[in-house]
Amino acid sequence: MSESPSSPTSGDPENGSRKIPAAVIKRLSLYARLLQSLEFQNITRISSAELGRRLGMNAAQVRKDLACFGQFGVPGLGYYVADLRVQLRKILRSDSEVRVILIGVGNLGSALLSYGGFLKQGFTMLWGFDVDPVAARSRVRSAIEIFSIDDLEKRLIGQQVDIAVLTVPADAAQAIATRLAALGVQAILNFTPSRLDVPKVMQVRYVDLALELENLSYYVQS
Amino acid sequence: MSESPSSPTSGDPENGSRKIPAAVIKRLSLYARLLQSLEFQNITRISSAELGRRLGMNAAQVRKDLACFGQFGVPGLGYYVADLRVQLRKILRSDSEVRVILIGVGNLGSALLSYGGFLKQGFTMLWGFDVDPVAARSRVRSAIEIFSIDDLEKRLIGQQVDIAVLTVPADAAQAIATRLAALGVQAILNFTPSRLDVPKVMQVRYVDLALELENLSYYVQS
DNA sequence: TAGATTGTTAATCGATTAACAATC
DNA sequence: TAGATTGTTAATCGATTAACAATC
Numbered sequence: 182m183s184e185s186p187s188s189p190t191s192g193d194p195e196n197g198s199r200k201i202p203a204a205v206i207k208r209l210s211l212y213a214r215l216l217q218s219l220e221f222q223n224i225t226r227i228s229s230a231e232l233g234r235r236l237g238m239n240a241a242q243v244r245k246d247l248a249c250f251g252q253f254g255v256p257g258l259g260y261y262v263a264d265l266r267v268q269l270r271k272i273l274r275s276d277s278e279v280r281v282i283l284i285g286v287g288n289l290g291s292a293l294l295s296y297g298g299f300l301k302q303g304f305t306m307l308w309g310f311d312v313d314p315v316a317a318r319s320r321v322r323s324a325i326e327i328f329s330i331d332d333l334e335k336r337l338i339g340q341q342v343d344i345a346v347l348t349v350p351a352d353a354a355q356a357i358a359t360r361l362a363a364l365g366v367q368a369i370l371n372f373t374p375s376r377l378d379v380p381k382v383m384q385v386r387y388v389d390l391a392l393e394l395e396n397l398s399y400y401v402q403s
Numbered sequence: 404m405s406e407s408p409s410s411p412t413s414g415d416p417e418n419g420s421r422k423i424p425a426a427v428i429k430r431l432s433l434y435a436r437l438l439q440s441l442e443f444q445n446i447t448r449i450s451s452a453e454l455g456r457r458l459g460m461n462a463a464q465v466r467k468d469l470a471c472f473g474q475f476g477v478p479g480l481g482y483y484v485a486d487l488r489v490q491l492r493k494i495l496r497s498d499s500e501v502r503v504i505l506i507g508v509g510n511l512g513s514a515l516l517s518y519g520g521f522l523k524q525g526f527t528m529l530w531g532f533d534v535d536p537v538a539a540r541s542r543v544r545s546a547i548e549i550f551s552i553d554d555l556e557k558r559l560i561g562q563q564v565d566i567a568v569l570t571v572p573a574d575a576a577q578a579i580a581t582r583l584a585a586l587g588v589q590a591i592l593n594f595t596p597s598r599l600d601v602p603k604v605m606q607v608r609y610v611d612l613a614l615e616l617e618n619l620s621y622y623v624q625s
Numbered sequence: 626t627a628g629a630t631t632g633t634t635a636a637t638c639g640a641t642t643a644a645c646a647a648t649c
Numbered sequence: 650t651a652g653a654t655t656g657t658t659a660a661t662c663g664a665t666t667a668a669c670a671a672t673c
Contacts, residue, residue, distance in 0.1 A: 202663085202664075203618075204664080206618055206621050207614070207618055209621075210614055210617045210618055211614075214596070228629085228630060228631090229630075229631075230630080236598075237598060238665095239665065239666060239667095240630095240666095241665075241666055241667065241668090242664090242665060242666075244630095244631070244632065244633085245632085245633085245664095245665080245666090247632090248631095248632060248633075252631085252632065254630075254631050254632080255630080255631070255672090255673060256629080256630050256631035256632080256671070256672045256673050257628075257629045257630050257631070257672065257673040258629080258630070258631085258673065259629085259630065259631080260631090272621075273617065273620070273621050274620055274621060274623070275617070275620075279616075279620045279623060281616070288517070288518045288519065288520055289518050289520055289521075292514030292515065292517055292518045293514065293612075295510070295514055296510045296511050296514045297510065298510055298511055298612075298613070299511075299612035299613045299615075299616060300613070300616070301613045301616075301617070303620075304616060304620075343620065343623040344616065344619055344620065344623065367622070367623045368619045368620075368622055368623055370615055370616060370619055374436070376458075376459060384619055384622040384623075386615055386618065386619050388610070388612070388615055390515075390520075390521035390610070391520070391521045391522070391523045392429070392432055392433075393521075393592055393608055393610055394501075394503070394521060394522070394523075394526060394566065394592060395432045395495065395497070395523070396425075396428055396429055396432055396608065397566055397590045397592060397606055397608050398495070398496055398497070398501045398525070398526075398565065398566065398590075399428050399431075399494075399495050399496060400589070400590055400606040401496065401501060401565040401566065401589045401590055401606075424639085424640075426640080450653085450654060450655090451654075451655075452654080460641095461641065461642060461643090462642095462654095463641075463642055463643065463644090464640090464641060464642075466654095466655070466656065466657085467640095467641080467642090467656085467657085469656090470656060470657075474655085474656070476654075476655050476656075477648090477649060477654080477655070478647070478648045478649050478653080478654050478655035478656080479648065479649040479652075479653045479654050479655070480649065480653080480654070480655085481653085481654065481655080482655090
């Protein structure tokens with residue numbers, strides 16, 4: 182019924198150290214990626230100024246973001262690329278395996294499963310779930326197993342599932358989110374236009390492709 | 404090479420009236436959507452407090468956002484749902500047809516074309532483009548025409564194309580963005596992890612699904 | 626050492642929230 | 650009229666940027 186913002190993460194942000202803004206975490210991923218590509222180019226050292234320039238942000242912001250987690254740089258020299266990358270990957274838990282399921286193997290869901298590219302290293306797509314698993318299987322061009330949503334509890338009990346990608350119709354989203362929370366799933370990547378009411382420990386991130394286009398079209402003077 | 408933030412819109416924000424923050428536009432779409440669903444429920448009037456409650460935001464913020472564009476409410480009564488919806492749709496230009504093309508009909512591109520759901524009312528998907536249109540056609544389950552990227556100029560000249568959805572490999576993104584700008588395309592919905600250097604008049608919105616998952620996984624304590 | 630660049634504190638900027646007179 | 654709710658100004662909050670002593 183009610184609609185939802187598209188980017189912010191809901192839930193309790195008091196995670197780990199203390200009150201790290203979601204915007205900082207987002208940039209941390211960008212730093213980590215850039216450092217990886219710098220490593221490929223055999224660049225061993227980089228300053229906050231250069232890091233910022235390449236990402237279109239302020240040097241002070243780069244240093245302040247990193248300062249949330251410790252001191253990684255060397256005054257007068259900058260940051261060692263490989264070292265900083267490892268540190269950031271550790272903070273982002275990119276080393277540990279993240280187990281993912283996808284619920285709702287309809288148009289978008291099957292597209293995402295077939296795409297696969299949004300699952301990079303460190304992510305494992307375990308299973309798909311759909312109200313009609315037979316029809317769903319025919320939509321997917323991948324070997325992934327697809328179960329009935331009725332079997333959600335049966336499948337997940339005793340299993341570690343970290344993130345659920347939710348691509349069900351909007352009016353089914355809340356009920357499934359509640360079940361996921363009960364099963365210990367810790368985060369939802371929500372592609373439905375529904376605001377989800379979930380426990381505080383749970384994290385929800387909204388992605389609304391229609392909204393992105395709608396917003397862009399505002400800037401289009403026709 | 405360098406990576407990019409995932410949500411902000413680049414380019415000159417001095418659009419129309421004066422300096423409307425991108426965050427306000429984003430919320431405007433949410434208001435418009437909610438009002439639409441209220442209209443279906445035959446709710447004719449709503450206060451900023453109730454509007455805010457349903458969207459999880461502050462009543463003052465709702466009023467302040469709307470104040471950017473004029474005075475739409477009635478003191479003591481609130482806002483007339485149908486009227487406000489019309490006004491917001493006008494501001495968002497939801498009435499005028501927005502013409503869209505998609506470039507890069509690979510895994511993600513074909514998934515999005517097949518999905519279709521991210522194109523709501525008011526959007527027309529004209530054509531797809533790919534370096535290998537024959538292979539691309541076999542990937543897409545829709546009647547949309549797919550041309551060679553070589554024919555981009557030939558096809559677009561004299562045509563009004565408002566938004567291009569960019570789902571090409573990262574290293575091809577900048578060159579195509581430059582060509583699109585030259586052809587008068589006004590906005591890019593960029594699904595590649597490349598920061599695009601485009602003219603100030605052009606708007607770019609980044610959507611990075613891998614980044615969304617990566618960010619979420621930070622909050623997953625495993 | 627001289628030059629460069631960090632980590633961090635202080636200043637600035639912008640966005641969100643509160644308060645309230647105006648008004649239906 | 651009394652009650653409710655707007656539009657808008659002022660206060661608060663948080664995030665970004667500037668500045669600079671510490672330090673390699």
